[in-house]
Amino acid sequence: MIFWQLFITFFHIGFFTIGGGYVMIPLIEKEVVDKHKWIDSQTFIDMLALAQSVPGIMAVNTAIFVGYHRKGILGALCCLLGCVLPSFIVILAIAISFSQLKGNQHIEHIFQGIRPAVVALMVYSVWSMIKKIPQKWVNYTIIVAVTLILFFLPISPIWLILVAAFLGLLIGIRQEKR
Amino acid sequence: MDIYIDLFLCFFKIGLFAFGGGYAVISLIQHDIVEVNGWLSAKEFTDIVAISQTTPGPIGVNAATYVGYTATGSAIGAFVATFAMLLPSIILMLIICYFFGKFHQNKYIEYCFLGLRPAIIGLIAAVCLQLTNKENFIDYKSAVIFLVVLFASKKIHPIWLILGSGLAGWLLYSF
Structure with missing residues (x-):
């Protein structure tokens, strides 16, 4: 049955991809395009651009698109549920056991080691993202301005996201006119 | 509610x-x-x-x-x-x-x-x-872990870095 197959394929993808949504994309492509042939390669690439420009979690957006493309709204819901359920179950189990382990010295020591490592991983991802965008002064200015504003002022990131999108629009239109 | x-x-x-x-x-x-x-x-x-x-x-x-x-x-x-x-x-x-x-x-x-x-x-x-x-940074050991992980990030997958720093934290702070 196709609905079950959509669900179980995305459940499998959701369960075996550790380390965030971006890891899921190549696996989704392999299963959906190469193995099951639910979508052709070009549509998948177009869809990735879409999944990136719509807010929300990219892997989740991709799952919804694939499901809808194959079997309408019900198909979309099957893929969504399959994609999200593994992490929901795992994290709920962790949250429940953590609330009972609170105050355990061993766990606290382990996390005392992990916390600075997490900050280092985030600093590294900032560095690798900077290398990936066009090396222009306008980009550097936006990065530094957003960092300083968010760090020093009690402002919501939402406003900075909106202003940055508008700024991007102006930059794009200006480039077009030249 | x-x-x-x-x-x-x-x-x-x-x-x-x-x-x-x-x-x-x-x-x-x-x-x-x-x-x-x-x-x-x-x-x-x-x-x-x-x-x-x-x-x-x-x-x-x-x-x-x-x-x-x-x-x-x-x-x-x-x-x-x-x-x-x-x-x-x-x-x-x-x-x-x-x-x-x-x-x-x-x-x-x-x-x-x-x-x-x-x-x-x-x-x-x-x-x-x-x-x-x-x-997150409780003492100089935190700073050491931070620097080691930062420089290892290019070569080693985040999962191993997190598991490794968890082990390091347990060893450094328990004994």
Whole structure:
């Protein structure tokens, strides 16, 4: 049955991809395009651009698109549920056991080691993202301005996201006119 | 009951503005969940990022599930927060799929990303600064772990770095 197959394929993808949504994309492509042939390669690439420009979690957006493309709204819901359920179950189990382990010295020591490592991983991802965008002064200015504003002022990131999108629009239109 | 409504509204908002994959989500959670609502401490927030890196699934879903549970103490809270986080995606994606069938990249949306891409880097950089605090860096050993992981990041997968630093933390602070 196709609905079950959509669900179980995305459940499998959701369960075996550790380390965030971006890891899921190549696996989704392999299963959906190469193995099951639910979508052709070009549509998948177009869809990735879409999944990136719509807010929300990219892997989740991709799952919804694939499901809808194959079997309408019900198909979309099957893929969504399959994609999200593994992490929901795992994290709920962790949250429940953590609330009972609170105050355990061993766990606290382990996390005392992990916390600075997490900050280092985030600093590294900032560095690798900077290398990936066009090396222009306008980009550097936006990065530094957003960092300083968010760090020093009690402002919501939402406003900075909106202003940055508008700024991007102006930059794009200006480039077009030249 | 109020806490469930607050969770729903807060995560709906995060889902709605989560541009650029998991990265903007981190910044929105830091602001709304840690600073504004105080549902998590900076320490717990760092722990969730670590847990997300070592468990299945996108960080947005992981954080919503975890916060939903800890803020209410029930699985229903976890469900409400996760569902609220996903709802904007569901609505927007279904509308787009329904009206456009096949999506063609819109140039104005592409223009917006000229500004969004560097801005999202800035959002994460600010979170890095905010997390460089006394809760996460308790002594010189923390600084050593930070530097080792930073320089090893190029070659070694994050999962191994997190597991390794967990082991290092246990050895350094237990004995």
